[in-house]
Amino acid sequence: MGVTTALExxxxxxxxxxxILNIGEDLVSLITETLNIVHAPILMDHKYFGQxxxxxxxxxxxxxxxxxTGGVNNxxxxxxxxxxxxxxxxxxxxxxxxxxxxxPALMNGQDQLESWEGIFSTVSTDPGAEIPxxxxxxxxxxxxxxxxxVKIDMQLPGCPPNPELIGEVIVALAEGRVPVxxxxxxxxxxxxxxxxxxxxDKVKRFINNVEFKPGTPIDEMRCLLEQGYMCMxxxxxxxxxxxxxxSCISARVPCRGCFGPVRRDGNQLLDMMNGLVSNGLDxxxxxxxxxxxxxxxxxxxxxxVKKRVARxxxx
Amino acid sequence: MSFEPKxxxxxxxxCSYAAADLAGxxxxxxxxxxxxxRLMCSGMVHPEFVMDALSQGADGVxxxxxxxxxxxxxxxxxxxxxxxxxxxxxxxxxxYEQERFSLTWxxxxxxxxxxxxxxxxTASIKELGPVNGEQAEVV
Numbered sequence: 001m002g003v004t005t006a007l008e009x010x011x012x013x014x015x016x017x018x019x020i021l022n023i024g025e026d027l028v029s030l031i032t033e034t035l036n037i038v039h040a041p042i043l044m045d046h047k048y049f050g051q052x053x054x055x056x057x058x059x060x061x062x063x064x065x066x067x068x069t070g071g072v073n074n075x076x077x078x079x080x081x082x083x084x085x086x087x088x089x090x091x092x093x094x095x096x097x098x099x100x101x102x103x104p105a106l107m108n109g110q111d112q113l114e115s116w117e118g119i120f121s122t123v124s125t126d127p128g129a130e131i132p133x134x135x136x137x138x139x140x141x142x143x144x145x146x147x148x149x150v151k152i153d154m155q156l157p158g159c160p161p162n163p164e165l166i167g168e169v170i171v172a173l174a175e176g177r178v179p180v181x182x183x184x185x186x187x188x189x190x191x192x193x194x195x196x197x198x199x200x201d202k203v204k205r206f207i208n209n210v211e212f213k214p215g216t217p218i219d220e221m222r223c224l225l226e227q228g229y230m231c232m233x234x235x236x237x238x239x240x241x242x243x244x245x246x247s248c249i250s251a252r253v254p255c256r257g258c259f260g261p262v263r264r265d266g267n268q269l270l271d272m273m274n275g276l277v278s279n280g281l282d283x284x285x286x287x288x289x290x291x292x293x294x295x296x297x298x299x300x301x302x303x304x305v306k307k308r309v310a311r312x313x314x315x
Numbered sequence: 316m317s318f319e320p321k322x323x324x325x326x327x328x329x330c331s332y333a334a335a336d337l338a339g340x341x342x343x344x345x346x347x348x349x350x351x352x353r354l355m356c357s358g359m360v361h362p363e364f365v366m367d368a369l370s371q372g373a374d375g376v377x378x379x380x381x382x383x384x385x386x387x388x389x390x391x392x393x394x395x396x397x398x399x400x401x402x403x404x405x406x407x408x409x410x411y412e413q414e415r416f417s418l419t420w421x422x423x424x425x426x427x428x429x430x431x432x433x434x435x436x437t438a439s440i441k442e443l444g445p446v447n448g449e450q451a452e453v454v
Binding site for chain 1: 361362363366394397398400401404405407408409410412
């Protein structure tokens with residue numbers, strides 16, 4: 001039998017689990033020989049409170065490897081995550097939600113109460129709707145990444161993560177070695193042509209298509225940043241490259257930054273703006289600047305905008 | 316107790332740090348709230364330095380460099396200037412007031428300007444209150 005493994009999902013969309021299933025042929029040997037999955041609510045039937053609900057406390061079986069996807073958004077997530085930490089020797093945060101907050105952490109940029117009221121009781125909702133308070137786990141004050149709440153031993157970002165890298169991490173864990181993960185930026189894996197900076201002084205929104213000759217390979221297209229598009233390659237960690245180039249750029253679309261910052265505690269917004277300004281681009285041409293943190297809004301990066309207090313009243 | 320802010324001042328080796336030195340030699344008085352960090356050039360102050368300082372409890376950050384056109388590395392202070400607007404604006408995004416950051420040009424023979432800049436910054440931060448002050452009060 002293989003290494004006992006528990007999978008768990010918190011505030012997640014199940015895209016990470018689909019990425020696991022996307023490993024391909026290697027998956028067969030992984031789940032039959034390498035791993036012995038003892039708990040995975042999304043893939044198999046194993047309940048928290050006993051199979052017939054007879055238990056009173058949340059229980060997850062002991063496992064050597066724990067794989068957690070999704071961020072920590074409410075009390076239930078927190079409880080499950082803490083139980084996972086207790087029962088697993090090695091805890092792996094899989095996917096950008098678990099490592100940096102991901103899409104749900106966009107909520108951190110707004111006032112929570114206002115958002116909840118907006119969702120449940122705007123003019124367009126039928127009367128009688130109110131913010132639920134029973135049978136729904138209460139939300140935390142903001143969306144957290146897993147490593148803000150418990151110790152995480154290994155992180156693998158991506159939205160979704162690259163199946164190849166998931167395979168690499170699992171095999172490395174089973175073999176007891178450190179997995180080889182990319183540590184440089186998306187640009188490092190990008191084959192597009194760089195012809196020199198300084199041709200543009202503003203970034204464009206991605207409303208028109210980028211310039212390229214249809215039918216030609218990706219390495220004959222010019223760097224999208226040099227074309228003036230807001231490509232987040234420089235501030236995003238590599239890992240998405242599957243067939244010769246980063247996924248989005250291979251589809252002739254600028255990088256959206258879904259793998260999170262290059263360094264674990266990097267700040268995509270700050271680094272991107274610094275990069276633009278240092279190269280003579282107008283940072284004010286970026287529309288909705290804060291959304292650059294669309295994948296890494298946890299760790300207190302994305303906060304509601306402070307309402308300015310009139311001078312003199314601050315004291 | 317009155318509020319004594321902590322202010323981090325990034326001074327370039329060639330002008331503003333020398334000015335601070337000269338202010339000391341002249342025994343000029345200036346607020347003790349400022350902590351000087353010497354760098355080779357104001358152009359090497361990455362915005363992350365500023366954000367890190369504020370997130371770790373500094374109440375204000377100053378960057379002091381050579382006058383424009385007098386940079387030891389020719390255009391380092393132009394870079395600092397390009398960045399400063401961006402840093403000030405991004406501070407708001409991260410929940411700090413723009414006034415917590417300032418950029419000043421001071422040559423090595425202008426200790427009076429250094430003293431003035433530090434005094435003014437300290438006064439303005441004192442008026443602004445501690446960093447993340449509102450949250451601190453709630454706790």
